[in-house]
Amino acid sequence: GEDVEQSLFLSVREGDSSVINCTYTDSSSTYLYWYKQEPGAGLQLLTYIFSNMDMKQDQRLTVLLNKKDKHLSLRIADTQTGDSAIYFCAERWHSSASKIIFGSGTRLSIRP
């Protein structure tokens, strides 16, 4: 199947780390993405990782890729209220360069 799976909701306390998890399907996916959707807006690319990498860090964001388990995670350090959004995991299929499959999105809410 072509499912990219994510949990629907995550609630964290302000200042804590958030970890959003995703499992994908195509073991030969070349790129894996995290997109962020703020209320009333379209999606914006947050970060991405090539399939030949295990980890990518960009300021407060850390992406971990476990190819064996087809598991991708996004860690947001020191979570702030501005991080409240829906986060989508997406994979680009190797067999079809133009096909990107999105997960259902994880809604991150921040508690004071």
Added chain:
Amino acid sequence: EAQVTQNPRYLITVTGKKLTVTCSQNMNHEYMSWYRQDPGLGLRQIYYSMNVEATDKGDVPEGYKVSRKEKRNFPLILESPSPNQTSLYFCASSPDRGRGELFFGEGSRLTVL
């Protein structure tokens, strides 16, 4: 400013009344695509276009049509809308034949009564 512009942003219509959602990008991107977003289902691709006069079906094309007569425009046409097409629609474009980052419009919320 580089952007993808969709219109209308909000629309309420009735079953069977043809409508068009326009999409325009000013980044000279070859690749454009339409998605619908439904609760719990994420984004599902409706149609995509690799270049002018080159369109192809995505995962959920039934009930929709598209055209790509110019590089910048990629309208989504609902010939006879039905209530199950009530959804939030996003247009996106990308350089490099869809391999790169997708740039999204702000979305068009459509309600079909």
